Amino acid sequence: MEFFAAAFAMAYQFGDAFAFLVISCAGLAIIFGMMGIINLAHGEFIMCGAYVTASTARMGLPLPLAILCGALVAGIVGMLVERIVIRHLYQRPLDSIIATWGISLIATQGVLIVLGSTMQGIGTPLGSIEVGDRSYSAYRLVLMAAAVALLIGLYFLFYHTRFGVIARATIQRPQMAQALGVDTRRVYGLTFGLGAALAGLAGGLYAPTMTMVPTMGATFIVESFVTVVVGGADIFVGAAPAAVILAAIRASLTAWYGQLFGQIGLLIAVIVVIRVMPGGLSAWIKGTRQ
Amino acid sequence: MIKTWKTGISAAALAGAAALVAAGPGFAQDAIKIGVLEDQSGDFAAATNVKVHAIELAAEEINAAGGIDGRPVELVIYDTQSDNRRYQEFMRRVLQQDQVDVVFAGFSSASREAYRPIVNQFDGLAFYNNQYEGGVCDANMIVTGAVPEQQFSTLIPWMMETYGNNVYTIAADYNFGQISAEWVRQIVDENGGAMVGEEFIPLGVSQFSQTIQNIQASEADFVVTLLVGAAQASYYEQAASADVGLPMASSVNVGQGYEHKRFTPPSLSQMYVTTNYIEEIDTPESQAFLEKFRAKFPEEPYINQEAANSYIAMNLYKQLVERAGTTEREALREVIAEGDVCFDGPSGTVCLDPKSQHMSHTIFLAKVEEDHSISFPRVWENIAPYWLGDAGCDLTQNDPSAQYTPSNPPPAN
Numbered sequence: 001m002e003f004f005a006a007a008f009a010m011a012y013q014f015g016d017a018f019a020f021l022v023i024s025c026a027g028l029a030i031i032f033g034m035m036g037i038i039n040l041a042h043g044e045f046i047m048c049g050a051y052v053t054a055s056t057a058r059m060g061l062p063l064p065l066a067i068l069c070g071a072l073v074a075g076i077v078g079m080l081v082e083r084i085v086i087r088h089l090y091q092r093p094l095d096s097i098i099a100t101w102g103i104s105l106i107a108t109q110g111v112l113i114v115l116g117s118t119m120q121g122i123g124t125p126l127g128s129i130e131v132g133d134r135s136y137s138a139y140r141l142v143l144m145a146a147a148v149a150l151l152i153g154l155y156f157l158f159y160h161t162r163f164g165v166i167a168r169a170t171i172q173r174p175q176m177a178q179a180l181g182v183d184t185r186r187v188y189g190l191t192f193g194l195g196a197a198l199a200g201l202a203g204g205l206y207a208p209t210m211t212m213v214p215t216m217g218a219t220f221i222v223e224s225f226v227t228v229v230v231g232g233a234d235i236f237v238g239a240a241p242a243a244v245i246l247a248a249i250r251a252s253l254t255a256w257y258g259q260l261f262g263q264i265g266l267l268i269a270v271i272v273v274i275r276v277m278p279g280g281l282s283a284w285i286k287g288t289r290q
Numbered sequence: 291m292i293k294t295w296k297t298g299i300s301a302a303a304l305a306g307a308a309a310l311v312a313a314g315p316g317f318a319q320d321a322i323k324i325g326v327l328e329d330q331s332g333d334f335a336a337a338t339n340v341k342v343h344a345i346e347l348a349a350e351e352i353n354a355a356g357g358i359d360g361r362p363v364e365l366v367i368y369d370t371q372s373d374n375r376r377y378q379e380f381m382r383r384v385l386q387q388d389q390v391d392v393v394f395a396g397f398s399s400a401s402r403e404a405y406r407p408i409v410n411q412f413d414g415l416a417f418y419n420n421q422y423e424g425g426v427c428d429a430n431m432i433v434t435g436a437v438p439e440q441q442f443s444t445l446i447p448w449m450m451e452t453y454g455n456n457v458y459t460i461a462a463d464y465n466f467g468q469i470s471a472e473w474v475r476q477i478v479d480e481n482g483g484a485m486v487g488e489e490f491i492p493l494g495v496s497q498f499s500q501t502i503q504n505i506q507a508s509e510a511d512f513v514v515t516l517l518v519g520a521a522q523a524s525y526y527e528q529a530a531s532a533d534v535g536l537p538m539a540s541s542v543n544v545g546q547g548y549e550h551k552r553f554t555p556p557s558l559s560q561m562y563v564t565t566n567y568i569e570e571i572d573t574p575e576s577q578a579f580l581e582k583f584r585a586k587f588p589e590e591p592y593i594n595q596e597a598a599n600s601y602i603a604m605n606l607y608k609q610l611v612e613r614a615g616t617t618e619r620e621a622l623r624e625v626i627a628e629g630d631v632c633f634d635g636p637s638g639t640v641c642l643d644p645k646s647q648h649m650s651h652t653i654f655l656a657k658v659e660e661d662h663s664i665s666f667p668r669v670w671e672n673i674a675p676y677w678l679g680d681a682g683c684d685l686t687q688n689d690p691s692a693q694y695t696p697s698n699p700p701p702a703n
Contacts, residue, residue, distance in 0.1 A: 112335065116591065137499075209531065211521065213335075259490075260491075
C-alpha cells in the first residue's frame with residue numbers, strides 16, 4: 001500500500017506535467033510544427049478560450065460544453081486572423097512574427113481595457129480523491145485523460161479522414177495538391193483554425209485551475225514552444241514523445257529540487273536537443289536530417 | 291525565453307502610452323509635479339491600478355482644497371507595465387525631463403531596487419507605497435507600506451499559537467520572497483517552531499501539483515504563502531482542489547490582490563493575512579474613504595492596502611511641504627526629523643519614523659472565511675517600524691542608501 005501510494009504520487013506528477021505539455025502544445029504543434037508559421041499570438045488564443053469558457057460557464061452552461069464553446073470561439077477567431085492577416089504572410093515568416101506579435105499586444109491590451117485586469121474564476125470541479133495519506137485533485141486526472149484523448153483524436157483526424165490526408169498533402173506539397181484540385185487556401189485556413197481551436201481548448205481545460213488575467217496565455221508559451229521545438233515537425237512521432245521526455249525531466253527535477261530546477265531542466269533539454277538534433281525528435285526518429 | 295523577449299519589445303512599443311493629468315485652473319503659482327510610476331498593465335496590474343486611482347483621488351481633493359501651500363498638484367503618470375526596465379526608463383524621464391518634485395513609484399521589490407539607484411543618482415525623492423520585505427535605509431526613499439516587524443512579528447507567533455509549530459513556506463523567487471522567507475525562518479526559530487519545508491517559485495509559474503504534494507508530504511501545521519503576481523495566484527485554486535486543507539498565512543494576499551474576491555469559495559478559506567488596510571475594515575475612517583473612492587471610481591474592483599497607503603502618502607507629502615515651506619528634499623527631511631509627522635487616514639493614525647523614514651501602522655489580522663467573507667480575529671494598534679532603527683539605521687545621522695536584512699544588518703560603528 002505504501003509502495004502503491006508512492007508510485008501513484010510519482011505517476012500523478014508525471015501525468016500532470018505530461019498533460020500540461022501536450023494540451024498546451026497541441027495547437028502550436030499544428031500551426032508552428034506542421035504549417036511552419038511562427039505565431040506569437042498563440043498565448044492569446046489560449047486566453048481567448050479560457051475567457052470564453054469562464055464566462056459561458058458562469059452564465060450556467062455545463063463546464064464541458066463551456067470548454068467546447070471556448071475552443072470553438074478561439075477557432076473562429078483563429079480563422080478570421082488567418083484570413084485577414086496571416087494568409088498574406090505565408091512566404092514572409094519574419095513579417096508574420098511581427099504581425100502576430102502585434103495581434104498579441106492588441107489582444108492582451110484590448111482585454112485589459114474592456115474587461116479589466118482580472119476576471120472571476122469558476123472554481124475547479126470534481127473535488128479531490130484520497131490515495132494513501134495524500135489527496136489529489138480529481139480534475140487533474142481528467143486533464144490527463146483529455147491529453148491522451150487529444151492525441152488519439154488528432155491521430156485519427158490526420159491519418160484516417162479525408163480532411164487529414166488533404167491537409168497533410170497541402171502542407172507538404174502545396175503546388176501538387178493545387179494541381180490535383182485542392183483549394184489550398186481553404187485547407188490552410190481550416191488547419192490554422194484547428195490549431196487556434198486547440199489553443200482555445202487548452203485555455204478552456206485549464207481555466208478552472210488558474211487565475212484569469214489578460215496575460216494568462218504567456219504562462220503556457222514557454223512550455224508549448226519548448227515541446228514543439230524538441231518534438232520537431234510531426235505531432236505524433238515528435239511532440240508526443242517530446243512531452244513524455246520533458247514531463248519526466250520536469251516532474252523529477254521539481255520533486256527533488258523544486259520548481260526553479262524544473263524550469264531550468266526544461267530549458268537545458270531544449271538547448272541540448274537543438275544542438276544534437278536540429279530537426280527535433282521527429283526528424284531524428286525518422287532518421288532524416290532537415 | 292520567448293516570453294521575456296516578447297514582453298521586452300511589447301513594453302518598448304507601448305512606452306509612448308503615457309498620460310499627463312492636468313491640474314484644475316485658478317492657481318497663480320507653479321504646479322507641484324508628482325511623478326506616478328505604477329503598473330497599469332502586465333502581471334501586477336490587478337493589484338496596482340487602484341494605486342493610481344488613489345493618487346488621483348488625493349490630488350483632486352488637495353487641489354479642491356487649494357493645493358499644497360497654495361500651489362496646484364500636477365500628476366505625471368506613466369504605465370510601467372510590470373516591467374523593471376520600464377521603471378528605470380520612466381524614473382529617468384520623470385526626474386530629468388519632466389523635472390518632478392517627488393515620485394510615487396513601485397509595486398514589486400524588484401522594481402523598487404531597479405529604480406532606487408536612479409533616484410539616488412539624481413538625488414530625487416521617492417515614496418514607495420507598498421508593503422515589502424523591509425530594510426531599505428535610504429534618505430531618498432519614504433516608505434509607507436508595512437514591513438516584516440509589522441506583518442510577520444504579529445502574524446507568525448499568532449499562527450503558531452493557534453495551529454502549531456511546523457511551518458512550510460512557499461515564496462516567490464526574487465528579493466521580496468527570499469528576504470521575507472528569511473524573516474519567517476527567524477521568527478519561527480525565535481518562537482521555538484520548526485521549518486518543515488521551504489520552496490521558492492519562479493515568477494510566472496502557474497502549475498503547482500508537485501509543490502502541493504511536497505506540502506502534503508511534510509508535517510506542516512500551516513503554510514506561509516508569499517506568492518506574487520497573477521500566475522502564482524493559481525496556487526490557491528489548485529491547492530483547494532487537491533484538498534490540502536491547511537491554514538495559510540501571508541503578508542501579501544487579500545490585502546493586495548483581493549484573491550478572496552477573484553476565486554470561487556472556499557479556495558481561500560483559512561487564509562490569514564496581516565494588513566494595514568483592506569476595504570472590509572469597518573471603521574468610520576475607512577467608510578469615509580471608501581465612500582469618496584467609490585464616488586470617483588464606481589467601477590473599482592477592490593480598494594486594497596496599497597490604495598490606502600498611496601492616498602496617505604499624498605497627504606503626508608502635502609503636510610511635509612506645507613510645514614517646510616518648500617519642496618526641497620533636505621528641508622522635508624528636517625520636518626520628518628521632528629518626529630511628529632502623522633496623518634489620520636483610512637487606516638487610522640499613522641506616523642513617519644525619522645530614523646528609517648518608514649511608517650507606523652495599525653495592523654489588522656484578516657481571516658478569510660469559508661464563504662470568502664473577511665473577519666478580523668485580532669488587531670495590533672500602532673506598530674512602529676522599529677527594526678531598522680534598532681539595528682542601527684539612522685537617516686538623521688547618515689545615509690547608507692542600502693537595503694539590510696536580518697542576516698545582513700547595518701554595520702556597527
